[in-house]
Amino acid sequence: MSTTPQQSNSALNSDAIEPDKLHRSMGVWNSFTLGFAVVSPVVGLYAIIGVQTTVTGGGWFAALVICLVMQLLVATVYAELSSQFPIAGGAYKWSRQLGGVVAGQYAGVIYVSSTIAMLTTTAYTGGIWLATFWGSSDGGGPMMVFWGAVFLLLCMLLNLAPVNIFKSIVALGVYAEIVGSFGIALLLFFFFRQYGFSELFQHLGTGTAPTETAAFMTALAIAGWAFIGFDACSTTAEETHQPKRMVPRAIFFSLMGVGTIVLFNSAALILTFDHDTLINTSKTADPVTPLITSSLGAWIEKPFSGVVMVAFLACGASVVKYTSRIVYSMAREGNMPAVLSNVTADKTPRNAILFTVMLAALGLLLGLNDGAVATIIAFGTGGLYAMFAMTTGVGLFARLAGRWNPALGELKLGVWGVIINFVAFLWSLFELINIAWPRSYAVATDAPWWQLWAIPLVLGSILSMTTVFILVNKFRDNSKIPV
Secondary structure, X not given: OOOOHHHHHHHHHHHHHOOOOOOOOEOHHHHHHHHHHHHOHXXXXXXXXXXXXXXXXXXXXXXXXXXXXXXXXXXXXXXXXXXXXXXXXXXXXXXXHHHOHHHHHHHHHHHHHHHHHHHHHHHHHHHHHHHHHOOOOOOOXXXXXXXXXXXXXXXXXXXXOOHHHHHHHHHHHHHHHHHHXXXXXXXXXXXXXXXXXXXXXXXXXXXXXXXXXXXXXXXXXXHHHHHOOOOHHHHOHHHEOOHHHHHHXXXXXXXXXXXXXXXXXXXXXHHHOOHHHHHHHOOOOOXXXXXXXXXXXXXXXXXXXXXXXXXXXXXXXXXXXXXXXXXXXXXXXXXXXXXXXXXXXXXXXXXXXXHHXXXXXXXXXHHHOHHHXXXXXXXXXXXXXXXXXHHHHHHHHXXXXXXXXXXXXXXXXXXXXXXXXXXXXXXXXXHHHHHHOOOXXXXXXXXXXXXXXXHHHHHHHHHHHHXXXXXXXXHHXXXXXXX
């Protein structure tokens, strides 16, 4: 039986309104700060600047610009969907309703897996800054895992605390990023800058990448990490006031705000320090603090690490909220244990939060092996681009097949919507393949083969297990039909 656009749209809208178990406590500012904290200029830039410089040698600023522009097209598709279908779970729910139940199951598994990998990555790197702030930066894998676990515990407590405490911490993280990292970048740019703007595009191909082309493609792949997470605004739509209007705005504002700060901060660092200094500090666990203290003095080290720590905590707490709402939505649909869809008296999905943190903590144990950490980081990025590709692909299919009529939404783009959707899908697919591409020069020289093929192996394993699960359930359902 075919489905008309009106039937598909009304079905999704009715699902969006039906449960309303979550408390609508977020305005557009809260939704923006959540998205801003998840994308996080500090987390995004400081996590990639070292590897960008080491692998590409330099000249990676152009890759950041291109990646931001293309991600804005992806965000436009998400905003268009959010303006019509504001519901917990966001892209998972859209894939299920517009692409079918099976598409939703694949989308949900990819989404949860990749966001939990993202949370594990944030906890591991955030734990390093937590340890640095408390003067315990010297330690091997076990100590880093310990600090990562402490970081996760704090993020969990923030999500279980009254909503006003959570919103305050996230807002504090945004202020810390703007005042701290952006403020320091302003000082560097206007008072310590040594080079002309041409320096932003120099030295490409002088790192471990064998050619300029390889360096640029790798730079695009690495830059992908800096502009993910804006979709967090859509997963919490059921907790946002006037979501059809506010969520699309929050998606755009968060990505544009983060993108502007990432571009400016990266430019300030590149134009302030000579190339050899950037290369040397990129080989350390913390490539940024030595650069800042060398210009502003040793006194800035403690306040700066405190600013970064708060930014990471806001990011981690936001990723817990972001991921737990996907888990909650899947459980509500019957694709995960029903107990994960329970909410407390104050409408907090506590079980989904605990489940999310538990899985991230298990992933954190892989931090005992540096190679495994790199695999988690790679999959966290690649998995989310797989989700971007699936969401934009399902959206494009639904448009062309007549299953979705975007004109019924609040955000009306007309024919431009189709063009943007098509380009966003091609970009997401390209970036997924680019991130997953095995590059021996981008990892340790003695890295095992499975680390090079981490994303195809992990993503393939997840999809294969999901396929088996779907087929087994289908066989069971068919066997129950009386002959």
